[in-house]
Amino acid sequence: MAKSRGFDIRHQRGFTPIALLCFVLLYMPIIILVVYSFNAGQSIAIWEGFSLRWYQAAWENEQVQDATIRSLVVAGAASFIATSAAVLAALATTRTPPYRGSTFVFAMINQPLMVPEIVTAVALLIFFAMIKVATGYTGLWYLILAHSAFCIPFAYMPIRARLQGMDLSLEQAGADLYGTPWRVFRKITLPQLWPGVLAGAMLAFVISLDDVVITEFVKSAGQDTLPTYMLGQLRRVITPEVNAISTVLLAISVILVMAFFVLSRSKK
Amino acid sequence: MIEVTNVTKTFGSGADAFTALKEVSVTIRQNEFFTLLGPSGCGKTTLLRTIAGFIDPTSGSLSLEGRDILGDPPYLRPVNTVFQNYALFPHMTVAQNVGFGLEMLDKPRSEVQATVREMLELVKMTQLADRQTSEISGGQQQRVALARALAPKPKVLLLDEPLSALDFKLRKEMQIELKRLQSETGITFVFVTHDQEEALTMSDRIAVMNEGRILQIGGPRDIYDHPAERFVADFIGDTNFVEGTIRAIDGEAAEVELPSGKTVASRRQEGGPQAGAVTIAVRPEHATLQAGEGLLSGTLSNIVYFGTDTHYHITLDDGHAFVIRRQNQPDARESYAVGDAVGVSFAPGVAQVLRD
Numbered sequence: 001m002a003k004s005r006g007f008d009i010r011h012q013r014g015f016t017p018i019a020l021l022c023f024v025l026l027y028m029p030i031i032i033l034v035v036y037s038f039n040a041g042q043s044i045a046i047w048e049g050f051s052l053r054w055y056q057a058a059w060e061n062e063q064v065q066d067a068t069i070r071s072l073v074v075a076g077a078a079s080f081i082a083t084s085a086a087v088l089a090a091l092a093t094t095r096t097p098p099y100r101g102s103t104f105v106f107a108m109i110n111q112p113l114m115v116p117e118i119v120t121a122v123a124l125l126i127f128f129a130m131i132k133v134a135t136g137y138t139g140l141w142y143l144i145l146a147h148s149a150f151c152i153p154f155a156y157m158p159i160r161a162r163l164q165g166m167d168l169s170l171e172q173a174g175a176d177l178y179g180t181p182w183r184v185f186r187k188i189t190l191p192q193l194w195p196g197v198l199a200g201a202m203l204a205f206v207i208s209l210d211d212v213v214i215t216e217f218v219k220s221a222g223q224d225t226l227p228t229y230m231l232g233q234l235r236r237v238i239t240p241e242v243n244a245i246s247t248v249l250l251a252i253s254v255i256l257v258m259a260f261f262v263l264s265r266s267k268k
Numbered sequence: 269m270i271e272v273t274n275v276t277k278t279f280g281s282g283a284d285a286f287t288a289l290k291e292v293s294v295t296i297r298q299n300e301f302f303t304l305l306g307p308s309g310c311g312k313t314t315l316l317r318t319i320a321g322f323i324d325p326t327s328g329s330l331s332l333e334g335r336d337i338l339g340d341p342p343y344l345r346p347v348n349t350v351f352q353n354y355a356l357f358p359h360m361t362v363a364q365n366v367g368f369g370l371e372m373l374d375k376p377r378s379e380v381q382a383t384v385r386e387m388l389e390l391v392k393m394t395q396l397a398d399r400q401t402s403e404i405s406g407g408q409q410q411r412v413a414l415a416r417a418l419a420p421k422p423k424v425l426l427l428d429e430p431l432s433a434l435d436f437k438l439r440k441e442m443q444i445e446l447k448r449l450q451s452e453t454g455i456t457f458v459f460v461t462h463d464q465e466e467a468l469t470m471s472d473r474i475a476v477m478n479e480g481r482i483l484q485i486g487g488p489r490d491i492y493d494h495p496a497e498r499f500v501a502d503f504i505g506d507t508n509f510v511e512g513t514i515r516a517i518d519g520e521a522a523e524v525e526l527p528s529g530k531t532v533a534s535r536r537q538e539g540g541p542q543a544g545a546v547t548i549a550v551r552p553e554h555a556t557l558q559a560g561e562g563l564l565s566g567t568l569s570n571i572v573y574f575g576t577d578t579h580y581h582i583t584l585d586d587g588h589a590f591v592i593r594r595q596n597q598p599d600a601r602e603s604y605a606v607g608d609a610v611g612v613s614f615a616p617g618v619a620q621v622l623r624d
Contacts, residue, residue: 169355172322175342176349177369178420184343187368191359 030250037243044240054244064245067229071209074140074225078147079155079204085148086155086200087193091185094163095171112150120150121217128218138220146218147208154207155200158260162196163189199263202256209249269456270296270319270424275328277314288314289325290480296424296458297473301450303459305467306477307503312460315477316426319458320349332423343372348417349426353433354409356401362412363388363397369420387415390449407438414446418453425450427459431466443470464504468492476500493551496537498622501549508550508590510564514543514621522621524548527586528564533616540623548619552579552593555614557604562611566590568604578602582610 009015037055041048058064089109093102112120128142170192174184190197212227219228226249230242277289288311296302304312317323319330321342330338337345348369356365363384370380388394391411396404401412410430417425427446431439447470450457461467467474468488475485476499484496495501498509512524515531522536524546534548556562557580569589570581573596580592590612604610 167353167355169351169353170357172342173349173351173355173357173416174368174372175322176320176347177416178343178372179368180343180372183372188357 033243034247034250036240037247039240039243042239044238044243054240055248057239058241058244058248061241063224063229064226064241067224067226070140070223071225071227074143074147074215075205075208077144078151078208079201081144081148082151082204082208083155083159083197083201085152086159086204087197089152089156090160090163091189094160109156110153113153117150117213121214124149124214125217140223142218142220143215143223143225146214147211150211150214151204151207155204158199158203159193159196162193162199166192195263199260202260202263206253206256210253269298269333270294270458271329271331271334272296272315272319273329273331275315275318275325275330277311277318277323278326288480289318292328292480292482294475294482294485296456299454299456300472301447301457301459301470303461303467303471303474304477305461305464305474305504307462310477311480312462312477313428316349316428316458316460319424320347320426321345346423347426348420348422348424349428350413350417350430352428352430354413354430356409356412356416358401360401361397362393362399362401362404365401365412366415366419368416373420383419387419390418390452391415391445407434407442410434410442411445414449418449418455421453422455424456424458427457429460429462431461432463439466446470468504476503478503494535494537494620495549496540496620496623498547498549498624501620501622506552506591506593508552508555509622510548510550510588510590510619511545512548513545514541517542521617524619524621526564527584527588530563532563532614532619534619534621535617536621537623540621547622547624549622550614550619552591553577553595554618555590555592555612557582557592557594558611558613559604559608560611562613564590564612566610566612568606568608568610571602571604571606580604580610582612584612 036044036047038050038052039047040051040053093106093109096102107114124142124146128146131142132138166189170188171184174188175181179187210227211225212231215225215228216231219225224232226245230245233242272292272294275289275292276287278285278287280286290311292311292315304315306312314323318325321337321340321344325338329336332346357368360368366387367380367384370383375383384397385394388397391414393408393411393415396408401409404412410433413430430446431442434442443466446457446459459467459470468491471488473485473487474491475482476491477483478499484491484500486494491500492505495504495507501507501509510526512526512534514522515525516523517536520535520538522534523531524534525531564584566582566584568580569583570579572579572581575596577593577595580594582590582592584590592612
C-alpha cells in the first residue's frame with residue numbers, strides 16, 4: 001500500500017457516518033439488553049428503575065445453577081479435548097516436510113467451520129441415537145464430544161499461527177543438543193507455544209459456552225446448558241432474568257476474548 | 269575423522285529441482301580448524317547441515333570416526349552446531365541454555381553444574397549466568413551459543429557463519445577467541461563463512477566451494493598463493509589474469525609463453541592443463557614494476573595511494589589491465605608518473621596456471 005498520498009478510505013465521503021452507523025447497529029441491541037437487565041420491573045421493554053433483583057433471581061434459580069454448571073463442565077472438557085487435538089493437528093501441519101495432500105488435511109481440520117451447523121447437529125443426533133440404542137449410555141459425554149468436534153478449528157487456528165511464527169532453528173538446536181523429539185517438544189516447543197495453547201483453549205471455551213444449535217439437537221432430557229435453558233425460557237415468560245444471564249455470559253466472553261487478543265499479540 | 273564421500277543433495281523435483289551439492293567429497297581431520305568458504309548459495313551451509321543431520325543427502329555417504337552416521341538423527345550425532353542466529357532458547361537463562369545438552373544426555377546434576385561453570389568461564393560469561401538471553405548483547409549471545417555447543421564436549425563443532433551478525437570490531441575479537449577455544453578444547457571445528465579474510469586468518473585448512481562443488485582444499489597460504497581455478501583466484505584476494513600458452517611442462521612446473529612473446533616459469537596443479545591456451549594468475553603484490561621493458565609491457569594509467577601500500581594500474585600493450593601493489597617505505601618519493609611506459613615482471617614459479 002502506498003504510504004503517503006495513496007488510497008485512504010478515511011477520506012472517502014460518508015466514511016465516518018457509515019462506520020458510526022455500523023457500530024451503533026452492532027452494539028445498540030446489546031447495550032439495551034444490558035441496560036434492561038438492571039430493570040426493577042417485570043418488563044424487558046419498560047424501564048421502571050434500577051435494581052439487581054434479576055441477577056439475584058437468576059443466582060437463586062436452581063435451574064439456572066444447574067445449567068450453568070453443566071455449561072461450564074461441557075465447555076471446560078470440550079475445550080481441553082479440542083485444544084489437545086488442535087496442538088497435535090497444528091504440529092502435524094507445520095512441523096512436517098511438505099507432503100502431498102497437506103491442503104486437503106488442512107481443509108479437513110477446518111471442516112466444522114464450513115459445514116452448516118444444522119447439518120452437523122442433525123448428523124450427530126442420528127449418530128448418537130444409534131450409539132444410545134446400542135449402549136444405553138445417555139450421559140454428558142455426547143455433548144462434550146460434540147462440542148469438542150466443532151471447537152477444534154477454533155483452537156487450531158491460534159496454535160497453528162503461533163507455531164508458524166516460531167523460529168524453527170530453536171527446535172533444531174534442541175535436537176542438535178541431544179534432545180529426542182518428545183523432549184524437544186516438552187522443553188522447547190511447548191513452553192513457547194503456551195500463549196497460543198491458552199488462546200486456543202479460551203476461544204474454544206467461549207465457542208462451546210455459546211452454542212445452541214448442536215446442543216439443542218444432541219442433549220438428552222434434562223441436559224440443558226445455559227443457552228438452551230434461556231431459549232426454553234423465551235418460549236414462556238420473558239423477564240429481565242434472561243437479560244441478566246446474558247449480561248453475565250457477555251462479560252465472561254468479553255474477558256476471555258480480550259485475554260485471547262493479549263495472548264496472541266505477545267508473540268512479538 | 270569426518271569422511272564425506274560423493275554427497276549429492278537435490279532439493280525439489282522436476283523443473284524446480286535445485287542441486288545444492290554435487291558429488292562432494294572431503295576428509296576433515298581430527299583437531300583441525302576446517303573452513304568451508306564460498307559465496308552464498310554455493311552449498312557450504314547445506315554441507316554443514318548434512319553433517320549435523322538436518323539434511324538427508326540424496327546420495328553419498330558420511331562417516332564420523334569410521335562409523336556411518338547418515339542414518340542417525342541429529343540427537344544421536346556427537347556433533348554440535350553454533351547457529352547463524354545463535355538460536356538461544358528465549359525461555360531459559362544463560363546457564364540453562366549452556367546446560368541443555370548435558371541435561372538431554374541425562375548427566376548427573378553436579379556434573380551439569382560443574383561443566384556449565386567451566387564453559388561460562390571459558391567464554392568469560394560467568395557474571396551473566398542467570399540473565400535471560402534477551403538481556404544480553406549480540407556478542408554475549410554469541411559466546412553463550414558457543415558455550416552451549418561446546419558443553420557436551422562434541423567430537424565436532426559446526427559453526428554456521430557465527431560471526432556474520434557481529435560488528436567489525438567484535439568480529440575481529442571473536443575470530444581470535446574462536447581460535448583460542450579451538451586450541452584449548454582440542455575439538456574439531458568446521459566453520460562456514462563467505463568472508464575470505466576470516467577463512468584465511470582462522471583456518472588450518474580451507475575448502476573453497478562454488479555451485480555445489482568443492483573446487484580446492486588446502487591451507488590458507490596454499491589456497492592464496494596457489495589457486496587452482498579461476499574462481500578460487502578471483503574469490504580470494506585480488507588477482508591479475510594473463511592469457512598465455514603452455515610451451516612445456518614438467519610435473520608442477522610449466523613454461524608459459526606470455527602475450528609479449530616472452531616465456532616465464534609458472535606453477536601448475538596436478539591434473540591441470542597440459543598444453544594449449546591457458547590463463548595464469550599473478551597476485552598484485554607478487555609482481556614488480558620497473559621502468560622500461562619487463563616480462564609484460566604497458567603504460568601506467570593510474571597510481572592510487574593507500575597509506576600502507578600503493579596500487580599501480582597498468583594498461584598492457586594488448587589492452588588488458590594489470591595491477592601491482594607495492595608496500596610504501598617511509599619518506600619515499602613517488603618515482604613513477606601516469607603515462608610512463610613500464611614493465612611488469614614476476615619471479616619464476618609465482619604465476620599460477622589455472623584450471624578453467
